[in-house]
Amino acid sequence: MTTTPEPTADVIAERITRFLEERTKISFAVDTDVFASGSVNSLFAMELVVFLEESFDVEIGGSDLRLDNMRTVRSMTGLVQRLRDADEDGHG
Amino acid sequence: MAETVTELDRLRAFADELIGDSADSWDRAGTIPEEIVRKAGARGLMCAQVPERHGGLGLSSADNGELTAFVGSRCSSLRSLMTSQGMAAWTVQRLGDRKQRAALLPRLAGGEQAAVAFSEPGAGSDLSAMATRIEPDGDRVVVTGEKVWITAACYAEHLVVFGRYGDGTAAVVVPAHAEGVRVERVPEPLGCRAAGHARVRLDGVRVPAAEVLGGAGQSTELLVSTALAYGRMSVAWGCAGILRGALASVSRHARTRTQFGKPLAGHQLVARHVAELLAAEQTATRVCAHASHCWDTRSPEVVSATVLAKYVSSRHAAAGAATAVQVLASAGAQESHPVARAYRDAKLMEIIEGSNEICELLLAEHALSVHA
Ligand SMILES: Cc1cc2nc3c(=O)[nH]c(=O)nc-3n(C[C@H](O)[C@H](O)[C@H](O)COP(=O)(O)OP(=O)(O)OC[C@H]3O[C@@H](n4cnc5c(N)ncnc54)[C@H](O)[C@@H]3O)c2cc1C
Numbered sequence: 085m086t087t088t089p090e091p092t093a094d095v096i097a098e099r100i101t102r103f104l105e106e107r108t109k110i111s112f113a114v115d116t117d118v119f120a121s122g123s124v125n126s127l128f129a130m131e132l133v134v135f136l137e138e139s140f141d142v143e144i145g146g147s148d149l150r151l152d153n154m155r156t157v158r159s160m161t162g163l164v165q166r167l168r169d170a171d172e173d174g175h176g
Numbered sequence: 177m178a179e180t181v182t183e184l185d186r187l188r189a190f191a192d193e194l195i196g197d198s199a200d201s202w203d204r205a206g207t208i209p210e211e212i213v214r215k216a217g218a219r220g221l222m223c224a225q226v227p228e229r230h231g232g233l234g235l236s237s238a239d240n241g242e243l244t245a246f247v248g249s250r251c252s253s254l255r256s257l258m259t260s261q262g263m264a265a266w267t268v269q270r271l272g273d274r275k276q277r278a279a280l281l282p283r284l285a286g287g288e289q290a291a292v293a294f295s296e297p298g299a300g301s302d303l304s305a306m307a308t309r310i311e312p313d314g315d316r317v318v319v320t321g322e323k324v325w326i327t328a329a330c331y332a333e334h335l336v337v338f339g340r341y342g343d344g345t346a347a348v349v350v351p352a353h354a355e356g357v358r359v360e361r362v363p364e365p366l367g368c369r370a371a372g373h374a375r376v377r378l379d380g381v382r383v384p385a386a387e388v389l390g391g392a393g394q395s396t397e398l399l400v401s402t403a404l405a406y407g408r409m410s411v412a413w414g415c416a417g418i419l420r421g422a423l424a425s426v427s428r429h430a431r432t433r434t435q436f437g438k439p440l441a442g443h444q445l446v447a448r449h450v451a452e453l454l455a456a457e458q459t460a461t462r463v464c465a466h467a468s469h470c471w472d473t474r475s476p477e478v479v480s481a482t483v484l485a486k487y488v489s490s491r492h493a494a495a496g497a498a499t500a501v502q503v504l505a506s507a508g509a510q511e512s513h514p515v516a517r518a519y520r521d522a523k524l525m526e527i528i529e530g531s532n533e534i535c536e537l538l539l540a541e542h543a544l545s546v547h548a
Contacts, residue, residue, distance in 0.1 A: 147273075147394070
């Protein structure tokens, strides 16, 4: 049983923004299209998937493997929250 | 001092006994006896990374890599079947929902052979050009298209077929013996001759919609890179194995064959070949081990590290196998001799799962985004 408090949207968004900045040296606003910047490559979406899974203890399965889910800090935050909520409902 | 025998040791011993010295004859026959494939599958060898909770052996990527290299050092055809089987299982594990994982993974882990089908006559390096259609029809989907060079298809019970679905892409699990599926063996492939490559025609094949993995309509790129991640890792380790086999053949031959009054190894130009092969084998092993470490620790670097491993390892294997033929000369110049096989097999590893050029494009893009 884990007693770690559920990270808030702000905390999640903050960690994603930090990872993006470390990895791309670009500071993305929450609604900026990460892929439109032209500075990240096609493998980067996969890196984001692995990063989100490992950092927030979620599994991004088949139906969630959409670029739209990875497109902005906001959409990634939403995905993580949705998956964590689903997990709470005994889905894990 | 008690030595601990690990599951990896037991699997290697099992593979050693299973393959024996039959790989040359399998290559000549263009097929591996069904009995062998069945035994390997039943032992869990073919997709040893499937988690135990799904009936697999639950090997780490690092251990499964070493196992893959061991089989690859002896027989790239059997190793190719492992690559396909492991890639099919990984695809189900990653893209499938819980029900699909629970239904399919134990069957794959138990040895029902699977193949993975991306390539088409018009879609090789450019998989966005895939034309195969997966169309919903009530509680079924209808799969129509043509796939080429599908490794393991001749042995397969399940085909994991990628195709267009709505405005995206999906993967669907099709029984290889379903009505409308035709599997036509590729006659006389250059290498991995017993790996059962086939052209697969799907003519309005109807399967339950529940066989579409994890919903549908995902990004082609994410879907394909997910599946290929395993395939690339497996090919990379298989190539490290090719180099180990080549190094062993060359070392043995260079010590025992005498010319100009001394063993070949006593001639410095030959000794350099040996040194280069050792360096190649060690380089490939290290780059694979690093990628597997990233995989096992779930580091985001796994994505680029896997492409790098596939690229470095297959290039070294192709060059190293050519070196091995050079050193063995006429002794290795016979069809199906281990180094002759390595020479043919390794060349194909520079083509599949992202050719040299495609890997170079990916790695260059990666370098430019990280290091610029
Ligand atoms: C032994 C073997 C096993 C295989 N197993 C499978 C399998 O199990 N499942 C499956 O789906 N497929 C399989 N394939 C098919 C394999 O994936 C394709 O052969 C591969 O993707 C390359 O496609 P292609 O052969 O059509 O070559 P093409 O895409 O036509 O490429 C031809 C050449 O052009 C280069 N090229 C293409 N585009 C570019 C570019 N943008 N920039 C620079 N160079 C470029 C390529 O690198 C290559 O050198 C297998 C193939 C072989 C040989």
